[in-house]
Amino acid sequence: MRMAGLWQSERCSARQTSGRLKAHAADGATRSGSAFRMSSNENASLPTLFRTRGLSFCDSSSCIIVGLFSLPLTMEPAGLALGIVALAGTFNNAIDCFEYIRLGRAFGTNFQTSLLKLDNARLRLSRWGESIGLNSDFSNAHNVRLATGPPEDVAAAERVLSQIMDLFANAEGVSNKYKNRSGEVEWNLATLDSTTDMEPVGQLLHERMRSLSIKRQNSTPLRQKLQWALYEEKHFKMLIEDITDLVSDLVQLFPAAREEQRRLCRTEVSEISSRDCLRALKDIAAWQDKELNRAVVETLQSEASSFMSMRTLGQS
Numbered sequence: 001m002r003m004a005g006l007w008q009s010e011r012c013s014a015r016q017t018s019g020r021l022k023a024h025a026a027d028g029a030t031r032s033g034s035a036f037r038m039s040s041n042e043n044a045s046l047p048t049l050f051r052t053r054g055l056s057f058c059d060s061s062s063c064i065i066v067g068l069f070s071l072p073l074t075m076e077p078a079g080l081a082l083g084i085v086a087l088a089g090t091f092n093n094a095i096d097c098f099e100y101i102r103l104g105r106a107f108g109t110n111f112q113t114s115l116l117k118l119d120n121a122r123l124r125l126s127r128w129g130e131s132i133g134l135n136s137d138f139s140n141a142h143n144v145r146l147a148t149g150p151p152e153d154v155a156a157a158e159r160v161l162s163q164i165m166d167l168f169a170n171a172e173g174v175s176n177k178y179k180n181r182s183g184e185v186e187w188n189l190a191t192l193d194s195t196t197d198m199e200p201v202g203q204l205l206h207e208r209m210r211s212l213s214i215k216r217q218n219s220t221p222l223r224q225k226l227q228w229a230l231y232e233e234k235h236f237k238m239l240i241e242d243i244t245d246l247v248s249d250l251v252q253l254f255p256a257a258r259e260e261q262r263r264l265c266r267t268e269v270s271e272i273s274s275r276d277c278l279r280a281l282k283d284i285a286a287w288q289d290k291e292l293n294r295a296v297v298e299t300l301q302s303e304a305s306s307f308m309s310m311r312t313l314g315q316s
Contacts, residue, residue, distance in 0.1 A: 083154040089220040090161040091134045095213060096222050097168040098122040102191040104231035111192045112202040114236055116284045119209040121243045124289045125164070126216040127264045128250050131257040135216040153253050160249050167246070171239050172228045179231070191229045205277040212268055244288045265295040275303065 098118060107114055129135055179189055194206050230236050251261070269292070272278060278296050285293040 083151055083158070085220075087154055087158045087161070088134050088218050090158050090165070091129045092217050092220045093223050094161045094164045095122060095126055095129070095217050096225070097165055098213070100225045100227045101168070101171075102227055102229040103236065104188065104229050105190040105192055106188060106231055107192060107233060107236075110233060112198045113284070114233070115194060115198070115206060116202060116209070116280065117240050117288065119206055119213075120281070120284050120289050120292070121240060121247065122213045123209045123268065124292065125243075125247050125250075126213040127261055127268070127292075128247060128254075128257070130216045130264060131260040132254050135218060157250055157253055160246050160253070164243055164246050167239055167242050171230060171235060174235055175228055175230055179229075188231065189229075201274070201276045201280055204274060205272065205280055208272045208277065209281075212271060240288065262291055262295070265292045266299075268292065269295045269299050275300070 098121070101118065103111055103114055126135070194203060198206065230239070251258070269278065272281065278300055282293060282296045282300065285296060
């Protein structure tokens with residue numbers, strides 16, 4: 001009970017912070033003014049700063065090209081570029097957090113569904129990142145929708161991503177307390193494996209969603225992490241619910257990217273392709289990824305309609 005209370009406190013804190021993001025976006029920009037209004041001396045150090053992040057830097061009279069992004073000078077470029085580079089790094093690390101979590105043996109027959117929910121949450125976050133230009137495809141600077149948004153939205157998005165990372169850190173802390181608790185038998189601390197404990201359809205869907213998400217990560221450096229496990233389903237459920245809420249906050253911050261996200265959903269469905277995988281995904285996405293669920297349903301209905309048409313023609 002004490003562990004559940006700790007999780008509930010941390011979870012409540014994450015949600016409260018998330019809920020304040022929109023209301024305090026402008027205030028955050030003011031309080032973080034140094035991040036968006038830089039002196040000429042600070043501007044002079046930008047090439048060095050970006051090189052330390054593994055990025056390139058170039059400027060001209062009309063724009064600033066900062067490794068991944070091309071931004072017009074009319075938008076306080078130094079501060080905005082810094083904000084976007086920081087956001088790209090935080091996005092990359094938030095996506096990576098999903099890679100290191102394992103699920104305990106106590107999940108039993110719910111293991112496959114639980115892991116696929118985690119994969120779907122990661123896929124949805126990666127889709128948001130690509131829709132605003134944070135993914136690995138930076139060949140077309142016009143795709144970087146962040147460049148037309150206000151700095152406070154960039155700062156707010158970074159805070160949401162940081163909250164997602166905090167959720168994983170808090171869950172790992174609760175997991176460590178469970179693992180170190182006296183009296184726990186070794187069997188309870190064993191973890192399940194996607195290669196041996198999932199059905200073939202689940203394995204295929206897991207790998208395809210994982211691959212789609214990883215491809216959307218950018219080239220900014222990742223933090224080094226160790227694998228860890230969640231042992232209790234109630235904590236997993238809280239984690240998924242909170243991640244879903246926070247990704248929804250990110251989607252709402254950049255409404256202009258909604259259409260691009262719908263397009264990406266259709267692309268994801270096309271790449272997953274397997275009808276059996278899509279049927280499994282439809283149930284997983286129904287409550288946590290409405291746009292993807294809609295794309296899956298439309299595809300399955302279209303395939304069913306085509307099949308019926310061909311069957312009718314064959315009988316005539």
